[in-house]
């Protein structure tokens with residue numbers, strides 16, 4: 735029998751919301767990202783253990799649909815946070831997946847990902863594969879069958895929110911092309927170019943805007959700290 739242990743997923747969701755970067759209220763939420771190091775600091779083993787047993791109405795119903803028998807929560811929590819000093823398989827984590835699910839209001843769905851051994855390495859390897867249809871039919875087929883509206887809502891939210899949590903590491907490539915949905919781990923970004931007397935920045939050169947930025951250290955695989963790249967094409 736499940737017991738209430740004092741932590742509700744909505745409390746942790748509010749904490750998660752404060753972890754996005756850059757810390758600038760002028761930047762829309764959909765252009766911000768959640769650094770993995772901050773997510774890791776939020777999800778201690780104890781927090782995850784409590785979150786898995788959240789007794790809010792929604793978590794309770796989802797858990798009962800996708801895992802009618804109460805699983806061994808302590809084992810699931812260990813797998814989610816991983817063991818950095820363990821074997822290769824013990825090192826794998828599910829914290830990015832759990833953060834996305836917490837953000838979209840359904841952390842209990844993490845059980846479906848654990849059942850399929852599909853964690854952070856899988857979503858980092860192929861982010862585009864995790865479409866709304868794919869997540870629904872792969873990780874919560876029973877929920878899709880019993881509560882199709884919930885299933886579609888979570889699938890659609892997952893499909894969009896994943897970009898704010900799974901962010902590419904910037905490597906040595908001279909030129910990189912990303913899908914427009916990808917959120918890049920940039921901070922202190924500003925547009926550069928010819929500056930008009932009124933302070934307006936006007937693009938120089940052809941067909942592109944140019945920005946200066948810093949790459950958040952944990953996503954920086956190159957030694958040059960400030961780069962200039964054409965990131966955004968003009969409309970016409």
Ligand SMILES: [Zn+2]
Pocket residue numbers: 742743744788789790791792793794
């Ligand atoms: Zn809950």
